[in-house]
Amino acid sequence: MRATTIHAPGDIRVEEVPDPTLELPTDAIVRVVAGCICGSDLWPYRGHNVITPGSTIGHECVGVVEEVGAEVRDFKPGDFVIVPFCHCDNTCAHCRAGAQSVCEHLGFTSSGQAELARVTQADGSLMKTEGMPDKAVIPSLLTLSDVMATGWHAAVAARVAPGSTALVVGDGAVGLCGVLAARQLGAERIIAMSRHESRQQVARKFGATDVVAERGKEGAELVRELTGGVGADAVLECVGTDDAMRTAISVARPGAMVGFVGVPHGVELPVRKMFEKNVGVAGGMAPVRRYLPELLDLTLSGQIEPGLVFDLTLPLDEAPEGYRAMDERRAIKVLLEP
Amino acid sequence: MRATTIHAPGDIRVEEVPDPTLELPTDAIVRVVAGCICGSDLWPYRGHNVITPGSTIGHECVGVVEEVGAEVRDFKPGDFVIVPFCHCDNTCAHCRAGAQSVCEHLGFTSSGQAELARVTQADGSLMKTEGMPDKAVIPSLLTLSDVMATGWHAAVAARVAPGSTALVVGDGAVGLCGVLAARQLGAERIIAMSRHESRQQVARKFGATDVVAERGKEGAELVRELTGGVGADAVLECVGTDDAMRTAISVARPGAMVGFVGVPHGVELPVRKMFEKNVGVAGGMAPVRRYLPELLDLTLSGQIEPGLVFDLTLPLDEAPEGYRAMDERRAIKVLLEP
Numbered sequence: 001m002r003a004t005t006i007h008a009p010g011d012i013r014v015e016e017v018p019d020p021t022l023e024l025p026t027d028a029i030v031r032v033v034a035g036c037i038c039g040s041d042l043w044p045y046r047g048h049n050v051i052t053p054g055s056t057i058g059h060e061c062v063g064v065v066e067e068v069g070a071e072v073r074d075f076k077p078g079d080f081v082i083v084p085f086c087h088c089d090n091t092c093a094h095c096r097a098g099a100q101s102v103c104e105h106l107g108f109t110s111s112g113q114a115e116l117a118r119v120t121q122a123d124g125s126l127m128k129t130e131g132m133p134d135k136a137v138i139p140s141l142l143t144l145s146d147v148m149a150t151g152w153h154a155a156v157a158a159r160v161a162p163g164s165t166a167l168v169v170g171d172g173a174v175g176l177c178g179v180l181a182a183r184q185l186g187a188e189r190i191i192a193m194s195r196h197e198s199r200q201q202v203a204r205k206f207g208a209t210d211v212v213a214e215r216g217k218e219g220a221e222l223v224r225e226l227t228g229g230v231g232a233d234a235v236l237e238c239v240g241t242d243d244a245m246r247t248a249i250s251v252a253r254p255g256a257m258v259g260f261v262g263v264p265h266g267v268e269l270p271v272r273k274m275f276e277k278n279v280g281v282a283g284g285m286a287p288v289r290r291y292l293p294e295l296l297d298l299t300l301s302g303q304i305e306p307g308l309v310f311d312l313t314l315p316l317d318e319a320p321e322g323y324r325a326m327d328e329r330r331a332i333k334v335l336l337e338p
Numbered sequence: 339m340r341a342t343t344i345h346a347p348g349d350i351r352v353e354e355v356p357d358p359t360l361e362l363p364t365d366a367i368v369r370v371v372a373g374c375i376c377g378s379d380l381w382p383y384r385g386h387n388v389i390t391p392g393s394t395i396g397h398e399c400v401g402v403v404e405e406v407g408a409e410v411r412d413f414k415p416g417d418f419v420i421v422p423f424c425h426c427d428n429t430c431a432h433c434r435a436g437a438q439s440v441c442e443h444l445g446f447t448s449s450g451q452a453e454l455a456r457v458t459q460a461d462g463s464l465m466k467t468e469g470m471p472d473k474a475v476i477p478s479l480l481t482l483s484d485v486m487a488t489g490w491h492a493a494v495a496a497r498v499a500p501g502s503t504a505l506v507v508g509d510g511a512v513g514l515c516g517v518l519a520a521r522q523l524g525a526e527r528i529i530a531m532s533r534h535e536s537r538q539q540v541a542r543k544f545g546a547t548d549v550v551a552e553r554g555k556e557g558a559e560l561v562r563e564l565t566g567g568v569g570a571d572a573v574l575e576c577v578g579t580d581d582a583m584r585t586a587i588s589v590a591r592p593g594a595m596v597g598f599v600g601v602p603h604g605v606e607l608p609v610r611k612m613f614e615k616n617v618g619v620a621g622g623m624a625p626v627r628r629y630l631p632e633l634l635d636l637t638l639s640g641q642i643e644p645g646l647v648f649d650l651t652l653p654l655d656e657a658p659e660g661y662r663a664m665d666e667r668r669a670i671k672v673l674l675e676p
Contacts, residue, residue, distance in 0.1 A: 282618020
């Protein structure tokens with residue numbers, strides 16, 4: 001099949017690789033209808049993560065079931081499915097407690113930017129739609145495989161409550177989805193920290209009531225002013241850097257939670273400050289399957305349209321350009337069509 | 339007045355110092371009926387904190403109001419009061435949100451191991467009993483000024499829920515009070531990590547269903563076994579060291595919270611592990627006044643008897659021996675009577 005591969009920092013290719021196959025009777029193979037590039041794919045692209053040269057990349061996709069293993073009961077070839085980036089059995093103790101991203105049978109999509117993807121624990125992981133969805137809704141469905149579920153997880157971990165003031169640090173696609181999640185969870189005021197005009201626009205569409213373009217200490221000072229000196233009731237940290245985390249903790253009101261979902265890179269949690277301010281930190285990899293039923297319903301009923309985070313659609317073969325566009329911040333998030 | 343003072347690591351004295359006075363119209367002066375030594379007093383005693391030679395020490399006490407400032411409305415000389423170690427106005431935005439330990443007018447008791455203590459923000463901070471309480475209940479009331487409220491805060495921050503399995507790391511008085519709090523908040527199973535026979539006994543009286551005497555990795559392994567490999571639903575970290583925090587996080591089940599209340603000394607939060615396991619950390623200095631109404635009610639009605647943490651009572655003049663006894667772990671917690 002054609003698949004996006006990474007060979008070195010900055011070296012993304014689309015090339016022929018062996019088709020994925022059913023390795024376990026609980027596997028399924030999905031023909032990708034739409035995949036996309038994640039902010040976290042930029043970590044290896046920028047040389048911050050170790051790279052196995054030639055390995056496939058991409059963990060977000062939706063598609064049509066091509067083939068299922070002997071033990072897969074709930075899906076059959078032809079089903080249109082959302083593929084959570086983290087696969088789970090949805091039956092183990094961790095899954096039952098809502099921590100599907102720490103499932104005892106955890107797996108990951110490894111060729112989401114390709115023609116075919118292998119899904120482990122298909123029955124536990126996948127969700128299907130009734131029939132083929134409208135083409136218009138596919139970008140939004142695609143976000144449910146990771147980015148929207150991740151923004152949602154940030155809002156849940158930050159304990160956004162009705163009537164509260166939420167702050168979102170990070171205006172990548174996850175942060176924007178965090179804004180949408182905060183609105184959906186009832187936040188009355190949503191402050192988005194965003195420097196980029198195109199992202200600010202999406203943030204406002206998603207429910208941001210205030211936008212702070214300044215960063216670091218200056219940005220934090222403005223947020224404090226906006227919140228009457230008190231700080232935000234709930235903070236979504238959607239970047240994963242030390243700067244973002246420090247900003248998040250510094251503008252959280254005493255007693256608040258910071259929900260963090262950006263894979264931490266160089267983050268040192270200021271435990272003494274957390275102690276003094278009584279500000280907690282929770283989050284991690286999103287338990288996508290936990291949120292899928294609700295998010296699918298919200299999406300299909302048109303209550304949310306998270307697909308607006310995609311501002312560039314390219315054919316799969318132009319994946320390298322997609323990476324460049326995201327790396328250079330010319331695009332918020334890039335959808336790839338095989 | 340006679341007061342306990344610290345001059346250098348290990349150098350505790352009881353000597354004459356000037357009486358505290360009303361410095362602000364919102365102050366009160368309390369004649370101490372009972373004070374006590376806190377685990378956190380051992381930090382400077384052991385040379386881990388900076389010491390101002392000759393300064394008074396002790397932040398936990400109950401007593402009788404001696405004198406009030408012109409603006410104090412709710413208390414008068416003769417009232418028996420519980421003095422939270424952290425004083426608050428109980429009206430500012432942080433207090434109203436339940437973060438009284440980050441009050442805009444935060445103050446601290448600085449001579450709890452003495453004859454008199456100054457309380458700032460008396461109306462916001464203090465709680466009184468109707469008349470003089472029985473002598474038998476005074477130790478329990480004394481714990482409400484800090485240690486019991488702190489254990490309670492750990493349980494609240496760890497989100498102990500009815501039917502859950504709670505784990506308490508640390509068998510100091512705070513940890514023991516954490517056991518009591520977890521029981522009160524409905525935990526069905528409470529695992530106390532405790533090496534000391536006398537503390538194990540109190541833990542069991544307070545509701546511990548299991549005791550793990552091993553520490554570190556070995557202890558964590560046993561906890562995992564006890565929880566069927568899953569980990570604890572809620573973890574109370576009641577020590578404040580890096581070892582204790584690492585144990586706490588390692589035995590928390592995915593998705594769980596670690597409530598931490600020990601002043602962090604050398605703690606480095608393993609943010610990557612927290613991310614991978616979806617284990618959050620929250621806590622800090624206990625907002626004592628927030629919990630006081632409920633804890634006072636539970637104590638006066640006999641539903642809890644946190645005073646059992648005191649296993650040594652000494653006259654104030656023997657405070658140096660009290661410190662030695664706690665430092666050498668001959669006593670769990672020492673009550674001092676002026």
